[in-house]
Amino acid sequence: MGLEKEETCQVKGGLRERKKLQTRDRLISAALELCDSQGFDATTVEQISDAADISPRTFNRYFATKEDVILAPAEDMIAAMAAALDAQPRTDNEFQALVNAQMQILGGECPTGSVDLSRFETMNRIIQSAPSVSGRNTELAERKYRSITDKVAERMGLPADDPQVRVTVGLYMSLVHISMDAWRCGQSSGDAADSAVAAQTLAATYETFREVVKNV
Incomplete structure (x- = not known):
């Protein structure tokens, strides 16, 4: 009973x-x-x-x-990234782990569920036109950076302000920005936001990065 x-x-x-x-x-x-x-x-x-x-x-x-509800997709991405990164194996390649975690999120394979990129596009349009939302988003972006940095630092066994941690996270975030810009440029007006294409764009950007660093 x-x-x-x-x-x-x-x-x-x-x-x-x-x-x-x-x-x-x-x-x-x-x-x-x-x-x-x-x-x-x-x-x-x-x-x-x-x-x-x-x-x-x-x-x-x-x-x-109202600012908080508009920025909810970004809040969800922070939670998704934390969960996806926790699920990554410890291979001593934290940059690869970050990219794999982002790929899983875009591919709908994150433990917290899929992320709707069309909401991100709408959110970004509102951010650009509403100063109060833009200001709140700046605070949120800093929190996202700290959240990822703390996770990577823990995985690497280093302080969060260690140069290795900062370089790893900084490069990862730059790569994501570059890939998302490329994805948006490839989108035709009126097209639905396709997370699978975004994932492919991130993978291609990562491969380009790997080719570039060979010559550094």
Whole structure:
């Protein structure tokens, strides 16, 4: 009888968690769509909540500000990168581990689930047009850098400010920026964001990098 009760509680707990994730996902979708179409400043929390079919009070249980819901895809990427990096084998090649982790995220093989690049594209458009979101994103980018740096430092057994750690993370982040720029340039207007193509672009950029360093 006790076992049945425990299993029932687990089922209910899992259902509640799924519903919470679904509500959060609806809020993100509604916020991105509304702020992209009518402008960040012109969009209210009430409008976002209404589009997500929840109350404004419930909105505040998930996000403290409008900026936070717009930047949720970046927050999710930080969590995804941490999980994907934790899953990488210890081979003493942390640069390769970082690239492999990013490839898994783009390929939908991350432990936390797939990442929707179309949301990133919408988020970036809003960042460019809304100073308050841009400022908050700068803080988030610093946190992402620290999060990855701490993970790599732990894996390498070195302090986070060690030059080897900083060079490894700096090169990785530069490579990702280059590959994403190349991916965007290859996208035609109106095309859906294709994470598989983004993964292929990252792989190609990494191979180019490996060729270049042979001559350094």
